[in-house]
Amino acid sequence: MKPLPLPVRLAAGLAVTAVEQARKLPQQLAGLPVTVVSEALQLSMRIQQQVTELAIKGDDALSGLRPAEEEPEWATFDEDEEPAGETPGEATADPWEAEERALATDEQTAPPAVLPNYDELTLPQLRARLRTLSAQDLEQLLRHERAHGARPEFTGMLSRRIANLDAEQPAGGSPDAER
Numbered sequence: 001m002k003p004l005p006l007p008v009r010l011a012a013g014l015a016v017t018a019v020e021q022a023r024k025l026p027q028q029l030a031g032l033p034v035t036v037v038s039e040a041l042q043l044s045m046r047i048q049q050q051v052t053e054l055a056i057k058g059d060d061a062l063s064g065l066r067p068a069e070e071e072p073e074w075a076t077f078d079e080d081e082e083p084a085g086e087t088p089g090e091a092t093a094d095p096w097e098a099e100e101r102a103l104a105t106d107e108q109t110a111p112p113a114v115l116p117n118y119d120e121l122t123l124p125q126l127r128a129r130l131r132t133l134s135a136q137d138l139e140q141l142l143r144h145e146r147a148h149g150a151r152p153e154f155t156g157m158l159s160r161r162i163a164n165l166d167a168e169q170p171a172g173g174s175p176d177a178e179r
Contacts, residue, residue, distance in 0.1 A: 112140045123153055131155070140173045 003009075094100075112118055114137040115129065130138070142158040145151065 089163060112137075112144045118144065119149070123157065126154065127157065130161050133161075135162055135169075138162045138165070 004012075067176060102104055113138060114124075114133060115121065118126075118141060121129075133141070138158055142162065145154050
């Protein structure tokens, strides 16, 4: 038997391949969007890597043309500057001494007795304890907060709770009498 000509055999092989691929198509369609996105991401990453490599090569080539500064002109440090009116040999007063004294004083003041761990409480933790506190306790916490932390969200919440207690309280009565 004489073999068929090459173009006929190629056409038959191409037709069989097309039929095989057509049979696989339904299975491949489900993964097609993922494959397309994956290929696009890979391509963009390759391009980014090539651009970065080119930039690094350019930096290396240009580094010989301009020498690097020892210390940039904008980089100044406290040690580099001489205080006005002082000579280098004079002893200088500690500029942080006053602030350290103020912090030490703050640390010595005790937190309110009603909530000894008040300064460590978060806003939700304080909110959970508000209903158990009297107006006098809340006033004490508010004074402490204003003197120490002065955190707006804490002072606002304490002020609103005090206002709510004042609004609930009948004239001349105690808030517990109604409940």
